[in-house]
Amino acid sequence: MENTNLHFKTNYAASNKIEPFYKGGKVQISKDEKFIFCTCGSRVNILEISTGKIVHSIEQDDQEDITSFALSYDDEILVTASRALLLKQWDWKQAQCTRSWRAIHTIPIASMTFDPTSTLLSKYIQYPCVVFYVRSLVHFHPDMSLLQLFSSSADCGIRLWDLRSSLCLCVLQSHFSAVTSLAFTASGDSMVSSGRDKICTVWDLKTRTATRTVPVYEAVEGVALLPEDQDLSQIGVQNHDLHFITAGSKGVLRVWEASTSRCVYTQTLPSATPPAGKEGGETHDGDDPRSLTYLLTMGASHRVAAVTAEHNITLYQLPALSTQQQFVGYNDEILDVKFLGKNDSHIVVATNSCQLKVFELLTNSCQILYGHTDTVLSLDVFKKGLLFASCAKDKSVRVWRMDEDSGQVVCVAQGSSHANSVGCITFSRMKESFLVSGSQDCTVKVWDLPDNITTTTGDLVGLSARVTEKAHDKDINSVAVSPNDKLLASGSQDRMAKLWSLGAPGAPGAPGAGPALLGVFRGHKRGVWAVCFSPVDQVLASSSADGTAKLWSLQDYSCLKTFEGHDASVLKIVFVSRGTQLLTSGSDGLVKLWTIKTNECVKTLDAHQDKVWGLHASRQDHKMVTGSADSTITIWDVSSTHCSKVPWSRYTVSDLCVPVPRPRPTESLLRYCAVWNTNARSCLDAQAVLQVLLTHLAPEELLQYQGARGHLEGLIPYTERHMQRIGRLLQSSMFIDYMWQKMRVTGSSSILIRAKGWLLKNVFVFASVNGCTRNLAPSRTHYDVLDSNRAQASKTFHSHTATIFRQKLYNFIQSPSGCLLLFSVQLMLCSSCQNFLMGCKIHFLLAMFCESKSMTRVLFTRSCYFLLVSQTSTPHCLLGHGKVQLYRRLQRDE
Numbered sequence: 001m002e003n004t005n006l007h008f009k010t011n012y013a014a015s016n017k018i019e020p021f022y023k024g025g026k027v028q029i030s031k032d033e034k035f036i037f038c039t040c041g042s043r044v045n046i047l048e049i050s051t052g053k054i055v056h057s058i059e060q061d062d063q064e065d066i067t068s069f070a071l072s073y074d075d076e077i078l079v080t081a082s083r084a085l086l087l088k089q090w091d092w093k094q095a096q097c098t099r100s101w102r103a104i105h106t107i108p109i110a111s112m113t114f115d116p117t118s119t120l121l122s123k124y125i126q127y128p129c130v131v132f133y134v135r136s137l138v139h140f141h142p143d144m145s146l147l148q149l150f151s152s153s154a155d156c157g158i159r160l161w162d163l164r165s166s167l168c169l170c171v172l173q174s175h176f177s178a179v180t181s182l183a184f185t186a187s188g189d190s191m192v193s194s195g196r197d198k199i200c201t202v203w204d205l206k207t208r209t210a211t212r213t214v215p216v217y218e219a220v221e222g223v224a225l226l227p228e229d230q231d232l233s234q235i236g237v238q239n240h241d242l243h244f245i246t247a248g249s250k251g252v253l254r255v256w257e258a259s260t261s262r263c264v265y266t267q268t269l270p271s272a273t274p275p276a277g278k279e280g281g282e283t284h285d286g287d288d289p290r291s292l293t294y295l296l297t298m299g300a301s302h303r304v305a306a307v308t309a310e311h312n313i314t315l316y317q318l319p320a321l322s323t324q325q326q327f328v329g330y331n332d333e334i335l336d337v338k339f340l341g342k343n344d345s346h347i348v349v350a351t352n353s354c355q356l357k358v359f360e361l362l363t364n365s366c367q368i369l370y371g372h373t374d375t376v377l378s379l380d381v382f383k384k385g386l387l388f389a390s391c392a393k394d395k396s397v398r399v400w401r402m403d404e405d406s407g408q409v410v411c412v413a414q415g416s417s418h419a420n421s422v423g424c425i426t427f428s429r430m431k432e433s434f435l436v437s438g439s440q441d442c443t444v445k446v447w448d449l450p451d452n453i454t455t456t457t458g459d460l461v462g463l464s465a466r467v468t469e470k471a472h473d474k475d476i477n478s479v480a481v482s483p484n485d486k487l488l489a490s491g492s493q494d495r496m497a498k499l500w501s502l503g504a505p506g507a508p509g510a511p512g513a514g515p516a517l518l519g520v521f522r523g524h525k526r527g528v529w530a531v532c533f534s535p536v537d538q539v540l541a542s543s544s545a546d547g548t549a550k551l552w553s554l555q556d557y558s559c560l561k562t563f564e565g566h567d568a569s570v571l572k573i574v575f576v577s578r579g580t581q582l583l584t585s586g587s588d589g590l591v592k593l594w595t596i597k598t599n600e601c602v603k604t605l606d607a608h609q610d611k612v613w614g615l616h617a618s619r620q621d622h623k624m625v626t627g628s629a630d631s632t633i634t635i636w637d638v639s640s641t642h643c644s645k646v647p648w649s650r651y652t653v654s655d656l657c658v659p660v661p662r663p664r665p666t667e668s669l670l671r672y673c674a675v676w677n678t679n680a681r682s683c684l685d686a687q688a689v690l691q692v693l694l695t696h697l698a699p700e701e702l703l704q705y706q707g708a709r710g711h712l713e714g715l716i717p718y719t720e721r722h723m724q725r726i727g728r729l730l731q732s733s734m735f736i737d738y739m740w741q742k743m744r745v746t747g748s749s750s751i752l753i754r755a756k757g758w759l760l761k762n763v764f765v766f767a768s769v770n771g772c773t774r775n776l777a778p779s780r781t782h783y784d785v786l787d788s789n790r791a792q793a794s795k796t797f798h799s800h801t802a803t804i805f806r807q808k809l810y811n812f813i814q815s816p817s818g819c820l821l822l823f824s825v826q827l828m829l830c831s832s833c834q835n836f837l838m839g840c841k842i843h844f845l846l847a848m849f850c851e852s853k854s855m856t857r858v859l860f861t862r863s864c865y866f867l868l869v870s871q872t873s874t875p876h877c878l879l880g881h882g883k884v885q886l887y888r889r890l891q892r893d894e
Contacts, residue, residue, distance in 0.1 A: 060080065138151045219248050337633060373392075430483075478490065487499060521540065529543050530570075538553065566584065669693060
């Protein structure tokens with residue numbers, strides 16, 4: 001350890017992603033049982049069962065939602081139908097569209113199916129598949145020599161069609177609600193139908209009559225026949241009569257014997273408390289999130305696939321109906337994520353639900369944990385990786401244990417004594433002796449753990465809080481325990497972080513066992529979202545909603561360093577590289593890697609579209625995981641490092657925080673550009689400097705400077721975001737040019753002045769002052785300036801044009817970018833008609849600077865103002881009270 005050089009990380013690369021692939025709709029499994037096809041908005045995603053990864057994604061060019069799809073029985077052809085009534089035939093293995101045509105229907109297609117041969121019907125029908133619009137389903141008879149088709153619609157009947165004559169042969173009447181599923185025997189002589197009327201009907205297709213009605217006492221969404229040549233005694237099948245499985249609103253699979261209408265097996269669900277709001281545990285049909293919506297059979301591998309209302313796909317293995325694999329189609333908002341397992345082989349995820357999800361990274365298979373009754377907010381994993389804790393809005397904390405061999409997770413302990421939602425939790429670091437929780441009731445609780453917590457079996461262990469301390473005046477967002485288990489840090493919405501002494505951990509009733517306040521860290525301008533102890537130094541890191549991360553000394557509680565770069569709240573912060581680097585994640589969807597010694601942002605990672613709530617580094621420090629509100633989980637591997645020549649043992653806290661020698665001017669400019677470009681207030685200055693550098697320096701010369709490549713890579717994601725924002729602003733501002741072309745204004749410029757008075761009377765002025773948007777009612781000055789002109793203006797302004805103008809301008813100036821643009825509109829309305837178009841040319845330039853608080857905005861706005869004055873042929877029109885008000889506003893901004 002003494003001679004080990006320190007490796008600084010310089011980049012991370014995304015190695016795996018868990019993202020939404022199914023948001024409801026049809027699910028189909030390929031004939032070879034290797035792929036699952038499912039709809040996700042305007043795409044059909046193909047999931048490989050063995051790896052759990054999306055191998056292909058078929059998307060409509062028109063971006064319309066896909067209403068239905070069908071896969072041929074030979075797994076060669078995929079046909080999709082969208083809301084635009086367009087059907088497309090795909091070679092899904094190459095993700096290429098081979099054919100498209102317009103549907104003959106006038107409303108979207110709800111169900112499609114192929115014939116069992118995939119090509120036989122091409123002799124009789126134009127396309128190798130049959131498409132019908134129905135409310136429920138269509139299904140071919142398994143014996144294609146009969147050329148018969150079954151369909152069901154809102155009339156609750158099952159119609160049998162002859163495909164040769166296109167006539168309806170009969171209507172099978174038994175159900176009193178929508179028919180949801182049909183299942184045929186191998187011979188095709190019998191059929192079982194299910195419906196939401198809580199019955200299943202067995203049909204004799206030779207006589208076309210119902211032979212038995214089986215009451216199942218739940219709304220059934222799927223039915224599947226069990227094979228007759230397999231020993232299924234483990235699930236209650238004792239003879240070779242017809243047996244079938246049902247899936248419905250109760251969320252369990254049940255096996256029924258058709259001849260006796262008897263349920264011979266009921267699946268056992270994991271024990272869970274009823275969802276919050278259900279008194280006594282009572283649920284109505286469709287209310288249970290675990291209710292099943294589809295049931296599919298996989299005959300070759302003797303498996304059954306069930307789809308839940310929460311968009312989870314579970315594969316069960318016969319003959320015991322044991323869970324083999326589970327895939328989560330949609331995670332909703334990710335609130336926290338942590339590595340789990342001895343070798344970080346799993347991750348545990350808290351989403352916007354009361355269930356926890358444990359993913360195996362190798363296969364993306366998921367285990368869903370039930371226990372909490374409200375949204376889980378935070379997680380923490382003990383250093384060995386097999387024990388973790390969770391807290392939730394149900395005011396409780398739970399401790400979970402993973403079996404090292406099987407990977408199964410069970411809840412081993414539970415505690416509940418907070419008066420409000422528990423928002424953060426942390427484990428002790430040296431031994432599994434206690435955990436600490438922070439709540440919205442402004443208190444911190446220390447919970448003692450039993451000695452046998454890692455080996456206990458059977459009933460849950462009840463946890464009791466050793467001590468309760470009112471720590472802050474507002475919600476507590478984060479708690480952290482020091483590496484030696486002697487200190488506790490807490491961060492709150494009251495903009496403070498506090499340091500506490502934990503006394504003697506694990507010794508209830510011992511003197512000093514409760515937290516004692518040691519010091520307060522003051523300096524953040526907004527609430528503190530996260531706190532974290534350095535693993536090697538007497539340093540505390542904190543992140544805040546003010547967009548900064550800070551490093552604090554534990555000796556005198558002073559701020560050692562401030563890291564600025566995020567454009568919004570910094571939500572999470574962790575130490576990496578043995579405490580010499582930091583990882584931060586923010587509401588801007590970005591993850592940043594910082595080097596503490598140089599105060600430099602080494603890398604900006606842009607892989608999320610929304611707030612990054614979850615951030616965690618592996619114990620081996622070679623990868624990290626992030627989870628975002630965009631429902632995406634990303635696993636990152638270290639892709640490059642830089643080896644420091646200084647041995648690790650020589651680094652101290654003072655070594656990390658002293659300034660470094662000043663680099664060359666060009667290097668400093670480039671580094672400052674990368675920092676300035678992360679903030680909308682200073683991005684224009686950064687782009688101006690960057691333009692000078694790129695103009696006067698060759699790319700080869702620029703890349704020779706130290707860190708140039710990293711700085712340039714860091715500029716790319718922010719520059720793209722700035723361009724998108726300016727593009728949206730330009731698009732929104734075009735309506736002024738459009739309205740000017742449509743307005744029929746005649747007469748002198750006085751008419752436009754009166755129009756301005758009418759405009760000021762009927763809209764609110766949204767001004768940006770110090771970067772904050774505030775709603776200002778029209779001031780009395782506006783009324784006094786043009787009071788005498790209002791009556792005449794209302795007569796000369798066309799009513800229909802005025803209404804449109806007012807409505808569009810009101811919508812536009814709701815945004816901060818409408819502030820300065822409204823001033824430019826005033827300038828243009830007060831100028832003469834011949835100068836109005838010239839004003840339109842610069843109004844966008846004025847609006848570009850409305851979101852900036854820097855001096856650049858003020859100076860540029862003033863220069864544009866005087867440019868307009870100097871080029872106006874009637875300057876006296878610009879010397880009115882409205883111009884004086886603008887000039888005074890610019891002076892105040894300075």
